[in-house]
Amino acid sequence: xxxxxRLHKIIYLMQKKGFVARQVFLDELEISVATFKRDITxxxxxxxxxxxxDRFYNGYGFxxxxxxxxxxxxxxxxxxxxxxxxxxxxxxxxxxDKSGLLGPHIEPLRSVIDSILGPETSSKELRKRxxxxxxxxxxxxIDSFGELGNALLKxxxxxIKYYSKxxxxxxxxxxxxxxxxxxxxxxxxxxxCHLRNDLRSFAVDGIRSVDMIDKSKAEEIxxxxxxxxxxxxxxxxxxxxxxxxxxxxxxxxxxxxSTENWHPQQKGTTxxxxxxxxxxxxxxxxxxxxxxxxxxxxxxxxxxxxLRKKVAEEIKKNLALxx
Numbered sequence: 001x002x003x004x005x006r007l008h009k010i011i012y013l014m015q016k017k018g019f020v021a022r023q024v025f026l027d028e029l030e031i032s033v034a035t036f037k038r039d040i041t042x043x044x045x046x047x048x049x050x051x052x053x054d055r056f057y058n059g060y061g062f063x064x065x066x067x068x069x070x071x072x073x074x075x076x077x078x079x080x081x082x083x084x085x086x087x088x089x090x091x092x093x094x095x096x097d098k099s100g101l102l103g104p105h106i107e108p109l110r111s112v113i114d115s116i117l118g119p120e121t122s123s124k125e126l127r128k129r130x131x132x133x134x135x136x137x138x139x140x141x142i143d144s145f146g147e148l149g150n151a152l153l154k155x156x157x158x159x160i161k162y163y164s165k166x167x168x169x170x171x172x173x174x175x176x177x178x179x180x181x182x183x184x185x186x187x188x189x190x191x192x193c194h195l196r197n198d199l200r201s202f203a204v205d206g207i208r209s210v211d212m213i214d215k216s217k218a219e220e221i222x223x224x225x226x227x228x229x230x231x232x233x234x235x236x237x238x239x240x241x242x243x244x245x246x247x248x249x250x251x252x253x254x255x256x257x258s259t260e261n262w263h264p265q266q267k268g269t270t271x272x273x274x275x276x277x278x279x280x281x282x283x284x285x286x287x288x289x290x291x292x293x294x295x296x297x298x299x300x301x302x303x304x305x306x307l308r309k310k311v312a313e314e315i316k317k318n319l320a321l322x323x
Contacts, residue, residue, distance in 0.1 A: 019057035176218035233283035241281030246303035253298035
């Protein structure tokens with residue numbers, strides 16, 4: 001019996017029988033006196049369960065007039081495996097958050113999870129056994145992240161100063177935030193940009209300042225339109241897809257690529273020689289070209305011709321650096 005299940009059984013016995021003698025707990029749970037005392041102390045001090053010992057009944061029960069203890073004990077209904085999964089998810093989220101944006105917000109969850117796991121187990125041991133290696137994450141402002149989250153929840157328009165690395169310029173925008181996206185170890189904000197009068201995706205690390213616009217509600221964008229704009233084309237360079245990429249990977253690289261998800265609408269075919277043909281729609285190609293080049297000679301762009309030429313040009317430029 002797990003710690004969580006045992007604590008649940010202690011509560012159940014007192015709910016069912018009222019005041020319960022210590023020996024009944026020891027027999028039902030098959031535990032020692034020391035373990036029972038530790039469990040009672042944990043329930044009283046950590047979970048705030050109103051347990052008292054009554055000399056008249058010679059047993060343990062709930063203080064008169066107390067509410068349903070199970071409703072006052074967050075997480076006690078989780079099984080050991082469910083509580084463990086919750087701890088692993090918290091650790092995964094913390095590990096992905098290399099920029100420290102979520103740290104202050106999810107730290108309180110850690111102590112709650114430790115309470116759920118019980119006195120015999122700590123999520124610290126679980127965290128030691130799992131490691132997440134994030135790469136290429138960029139530093140973002142914790143203040144901006146909190147303000148963006150607040151604007152999202154309150155559905156409020158905001159003014160931002162945004163620095164675009166591609167254009168090397170800073171602009172002021174009035175936007176209606178729609179959702180935060182965590183993509184390739186970095187945060188992005190999908191929003192309706194009222195300057196461009198269209199949907200845009202903003203890198204959070206490029207947002208230099210955030211100001212709420214009083215009494216100005218965010219414009220709500222239909223989910224269908226969001227899906228079409230942000231997920232139809234390849235990667236974070238979103239927009240309605242205009243072309244379809246067709247890539248051919250070597251039989252060696254196919255062992256990995258054939259199991260990868262490049263796009264929700266991708267199609268993959270394994271050829272007789274073991275090579276792998278991958279097809280998917282895309283709009284802008286900067287990010288796609290970077291992904292193609294990282295596979296080196298193990299991939300060939302078959303279509304479209306325009307993409308094939310751009311990749312070839314990048315390869316020529318790269319070779320020129322080593323002459």
